[in-house]
Amino acid sequence: MTATPDTPRPDPRRHMPATLRNRDAILAVLQETLPRQGVLLEIASGSGEHAAFMAPQLTPLVWQPSDYEAENLPSIDAYAGDSRIANGGSGNILPAVQLDVTQPSWPVQAGIAALLCCNMIHIAPWAAAEGLFHGAAIILTKNAPFILYGPFRRNGAHTAPSNAAFDDSLQSRNADWGVRCLDTDVLPLAQRTGFVLERIVEMPANNLTVIFRKL
Numbered sequence: 001m002t003a004t005p006d007t008p009r010p011d012p013r014r015h016m017p018a019t020l021r022n023r024d025a026i027l028a029v030l031q032e033t034l035p036r037q038g039v040l041l042e043i044a045s046g047s048g049e050h051a052a053f054m055a056p057q058l059t060p061l062v063w064q065p066s067d068y069e070a071e072n073l074p075s076i077d078a079y080a081g082d083s084r085i086a087n088g089g090s091g092n093i094l095p096a097v098q099l100d101v102t103q104p105s106w107p108v109q110a111g112i113a114a115l116l117c118c119n120m121i122h123i124a125p126w127a128a129a130e131g132l133f134h135g136a137a138i139i140l141t142k143n144a145p146f147i148l149y150g151p152f153r154r155n156g157a158h159t160a161p162s163n164a165a166f167d168d169s170l171q172s173r174n175a176d177w178g179v180r181c182l183d184t185d186v187l188p189l190a191q192r193t194g195f196v197l198e199r200i201v202e203m204p205a206n207n208l209t210v211i212f213r214k215l
């Protein structure tokens, strides 16, 4: 049915409750890691709640949100619009772009100053992690930070019973999903694709933020 002036459009905003719990801790890491200027590309922006909360606190950096699912893009843009209004009309969030990390070409210019990816590589096949690192190596400038947030195994083992249960639930939904091992899966992939590990930050709820630099 076509929307008329009398039929309000449905609200496109999605809500991912975890973003409210982890956003302050992630922002604190970004504030001590990111360059002051340039474009940050966020992969797998989801609802767009991270972008709307964090980007205004990182000006003059410009935030480019993206997601694989087309249905997430209106949500991301709606939250970005709210954030623009809350900040007196000036915004530093670009319109969201559809970006599938497994595709060989990404719809962004090279010369990206920083990359952020939260909670994606365990809710996607391993090919998504590979695509993420291969694509990041192409679009990031030399020495740019690549910030990866989520749950990880360490040396093959879960770091908490809750992460083990989460891993089981992921794999029951899709056998190709699962909590990745930082040491045996992710770090070797980073090394192969031209990244050096800079720092691992312990985060609330048994998550990690892993910071790489592009060589």
Ligand SMILES: C[S@@+](CC[C@H](N)C(=O)[O-])C[C@H]1O[C@@H](n2cnc3c(N)ncnc32)[C@H](O)[C@@H]1O
Binding pocket: 016, 018, 019, 043, 044, 045, 046, 047, 050, 067, 068, 069, 072, 099, 100, 101, 102, 117, 118, 119, 120, 123, 124, 128
């Ligand atoms: C659990 S959500 C995380 C969203 C947000 N980053 C957060 O932390 O709340 C996982 C996201 O990964 C995205 N995703 C899955 N496969 C992807 C792919 N191949 N390329 C890019 N994004 C992907 C999904 O569309 C979804 O928005």
